[in-house]
Amino acid sequence: MIILVINCGSSSIKYQVFKIEGENYSLLAKGIAERIGEDGSFIKHTKTGEETLKIEKHLADHKETMQAIQPLLTDPVHGVIKSMNDINGIGHRVVQGGEKFTASTIINDEVLDTIKEMSKFAPLHNPHNITGILSCQQVLPDIPNVAVFDTAIHQTMPPKAYMYAIPLKYYKEGGIRRYGFHGTSHGYVSKEAARVLGKPLDECKIITCHIGNGGSITAFDHGKVVDTSMGLTPLEGIVMGTRCGDIDPAAVLYLQDHYGLTAKQTDDILNKESGLKGLVGTPDMRDVLKMAKAGNQDAVNALAIYRYRIRKYIGAYLAALNGADAVVFTAGVGENNDTLRFDILSNMEYCGIKIDSDRNIAGETVISSDDSKIKIMVIPTNEELVIARDTYRILSEV
Ligand SMILES: Nc1ncnc2c1ncn2[C@@H]1O[C@H](COP(=O)(O)OP(=O)(O)O)[C@@H](O)[C@H]1O
Ligand SMILES: CC(=O)OP(=O)(O)O
Numbered sequence: 469m470i471i472l473v474i475n476c477g478s479s480s481i482k483y484q485v486f487k488i489e490g491e492n493y494s495l496l497a498k499g500i501a502e503r504i505g506e507d508g509s510f511i512k513h514t515k516t517g518e519e520t521l522k523i524e525k526h527l528a529d530h531k532e533t534m535q536a537i538q539p540l541l542t543d544p545v546h547g548v549i550k551s552m553n554d555i556n557g558i559g560h561r562v563v564q565g566g567e568k569f570t571a572s573t574i575i576n577d578e579v580l581d582t583i584k585e586m587s588k589f590a591p592l593h594n595p596h597n598i599t600g601i602l603s604c605q606q607v608l609p610d611i612p613n614v615a616v617f618d619t620a621i622h623q624t625m626p627p628k629a630y631m632y633a634i635p636l637k638y639y640k641e642g643g644i645r646r647y648g649f650h651g652t653s654h655g656y657v658s659k660e661a662a663r664v665l666g667k668p669l670d671e672c673k674i675i676t677c678h679i680g681n682g683g684s685i686t687a688f689d690h691g692k693v694v695d696t697s698m699g700l701t702p703l704e705g706i707v708m709g710t711r712c713g714d715i716d717p718a719a720v721l722y723l724q725d726h727y728g729l730t731a732k733q734t735d736d737i738l739n740k741e742s743g744l745k746g747l748v749g750t751p752d753m754r755d756v757l758k759m760a761k762a763g764n765q766d767a768v769n770a771l772a773i774y775r776y777r778i779r780k781y782i783g784a785y786l787a788a789l790n791g792a793d794a795v796v797f798t799a800g801v802g803e804n805n806d807t808l809r810f811d812i813l814s815n816m817e818y819c820g821i822k823i824d825s826d827r828n829i830a831g832e833t834v835i836s837s838d839d840s841k842i843k844i845m846v847i848p849t850n851e852e853l854v855i856a857r858d859t860y861r862i863l864s865e866v
């Protein structure tokens with residue numbers, strides 16, 4: 469089967485085309501359209517094994533972008549399929565699926581309505597995911613669409629992990645609880661970690677740290693999620709590129725009162741103007757690292773805050789799980805930033821964690837020393853492959 473995977477953001481569409489048969493797969497092409505609706509928009513398209521093609525083109529909206537991606541996929545030179553009808557299904561990343569979706573599902577009107585309703589708990593993500601789905605339905609009306617939810621895998625959490633201690637009616641009537649996100653990534657790297665451990669996943673205790681622009685940490689017990697750092701929305705937990713993570717709710721109310729901010733303004737500050745951006749002025753970890761190296765004290769402090777929060781979550785989940793078989797780092801920062809991994813995990817021998825500096829710098833999969841009770845791993849995530857495989861499986865069943 470040929471599967472197109474779509475990950476739709478506010479001003480970008482990331483896509484990948486897979487050929488999948490059973491367990492075997494190959495990535496045929498991938499690309500990203502950026503600055504949609506802005507000046508200077510472009511598409512970068514890479515056919516596997518060839519050089520990346522950059523097409524600078526005005527992309528007014530997501531529908532127009534989908535229309536612009538089509539001819540690249542079928543291009544006689546850079547394309548990978550003869551006609552769009554060769555695509556058997558489209559898999560979409562959908563960030564918030566609420567309590568209703570514990571697994572990936574074919575998108576029909578009812579599913580789409582639920583995804584729309586859940587936008588209230590992922591306002592930065594779900595509306596764009598919906599735009600991606602609608603654009604595909606308009607431009608490729610005969611091809612089935614599948615939703616793969618960030619939240620699905622976290623539905624195994626027990627109430628003690630997902631309930632907030634606020635009046636019960638807000639959970640019962642309003643669905644206010646911890647949902648957790650980045651589930652496709654946490655699920656993928658936990659399975660890979662079990663493979664490296666040489667144990668069945670359902671016998672493993674694993675802590676996965678997805679640290680990208682957004683970031684979250686998840687605790688797996690016997691292969692099932694028992695806790696995760698993101699909450700009702702992708703705002704809670706560790707410090708992120710533009711999001712504050714954990715904060716005293718009273719500070720939020722004080723901000724509103726004292727600065728006369730509306731709920732929307734406050735939400736924008738916490739989601740878009742905080743985190744590394746709020747502390748240093750840039751959300752990009754690479755820039756923060758450069759600034760810290762050049763002696764910028766705000767950047768040095770921001771890195772310390774960022775790392776400390778991650779370390780505290782790892783400690784909390786070690787307590788929740790009574791130890792672990794592995795701690796796994798993944799995503800843009802987690803995979804690439806060895807100094808961050810070293811600083812987070814040094815001086816944790818007392819709880820069975822001993823990082824090996826050489827292995828860490830060399831970028832090996834296992835970066836703990838041989839006598840570390842808990843294995844520390846770096847495993848590149850592959851959310852798109854999970855989405856493609858789920859789409860393949862669901863379409864094979866219908
Ligand atoms: N070599 C690197 N060293 C440190 N940080 C990096 C490196 N490469 C990428 N990053 C950081 O990874 C983050 C993006 O991670 P990614 O997982 O791609 O996020 P998202 O999927 O949310 O866009 C950025 O902050 C970027 O600076
Ligand atoms: C859910 C979430 O935070 O996603 P991202 O990291 O892609 O922003």
Ligand SMILES: [Mg+2]
Pocket residue numbers: 680681799
């Ligand atoms: Mg990501």
